[in-house]
Amino acid sequence: MGLWKLLEIKIQPDVIFYLGPIPVTNTLLCTWLSILALAVFFFFATRRRALIPSGIQNVAEYLIEFLLGLVEGVSGKEKGRKFFPLVATFFIFILVSNLLDVIPGVDTIGTINHDAIKAAHVTSQPLWGFLLFGDLSDKLIPWIRPATSDLNLNFAMALIAVITCQVFGFYTLGPLEHLGKYINLKTFFQSARRLNFGGMFQGLIEFFVGVIDIISELSRILSLAFRLFGNIFAGSAVLAVFAFILPFVSDVVFIPLELFVAFVQALVFGLLTLVYLEMATTGHAHTDESEQEAHAEFERNEEKATATAH
């Protein structure tokens, strides 16, 4: 018999209780805790808004200024202000949710899974005081689990990100131009009218590029959700495994690493959303203009080089 066993690593979140017909999972509970933490943070940060900031107001302003600079740096001042609330919310919320992973008690405090013990046909209980002990010590349902290790939340956020991109695309470019990025048969029909087979072939390629763009948009939901899920879930698993193998000591190495991952993943999600938003609100015309400018500059440079050579 071992002193204790490694906690069962489950992908699915556990249901802690029901709120009417709604099952409240440990990840949903963590989401609510994150909301509460954010509300408390912003309450104290905005309670006494001094012109010379100090304490928590300073932290909040530093964070907001960093994010605003990032968003405006990528999208410019005008569009940046429109994208900022969503990108900032993604970053801040994901960061707080991820950071909860390293708080003691998360993933380790919970209730004993009696059903699992009964299913194993064992009568004993894995308790030594309030600590888990023995072969059944892995039968625990944690009350709190990092919210971002639940794919439901990650899918919800990814879906919001992608839908918002489409909404901004429609709003900024207009329906025709925006849809034209995905259903592009203009070149094909124009070439068909002139019986230009080369142009028709190019038109077909453009059409398929549009189809690939649609698939790419849909795959963004999966990529955003699974990237965040994979990193945070793996981080939790690593912490659990190493806490089991080398208690206390391993935390010194892995908790700072997890803090870094928490920050990086929040930043990646926010930045990718920002890039998607920027791409959705930039039309083909803009790209064509840029290409034309680049061609013109290249030709000018060529002429200069030729003149210098002569």
Next chain:
Amino acid sequence: MHILILADLLGGFGVNLIAFLSQLVSFGIVFLLLWRWGLPAILSTMEKRQAVIREGVENAEKAKRDLEEATRRADELMLEARRQAQDTIAQAAKAAEGEANRIREDAHAQAEQISKQQVARIQQEAARAYADLNRLVVNLSINAASKVISKSVDSSDNRRLVEEFVSTSQTKEQ
């Protein structure tokens, strides 16, 4: 078929509609909380501070400009005052020189006048002395002649003769 496989796969990851909607609503709450309250509150404070700083910088720049303008104006005034002072000094020097010349000329004129007066007085005194001397000589001559000839020469003819003699002698001497 593919959708069923995907749904099955996602179900294996614990994805289900109720949990998804719960998380969606929860995130919606976070978004509303930050979008409507948290972020604007912080941003407004930052913008207010930016405005105060901008105003301060603008005021400082304005004060600097005003100071430069005042310094320039003061320099101009100093230059003007110096120029005026030099003009005044030059005018004063010129006036003093004129006044000195005038005083000198006056002094010369007065000295000349005094000199003339003195010469006139001396000549006058000399003439009077000469007349007195003449009279004395006449008297002496008369007295001497009276003594010599023991005859009174008080008559007016004698006296006239003597005076004519004296004046003739004087002319000869001159």
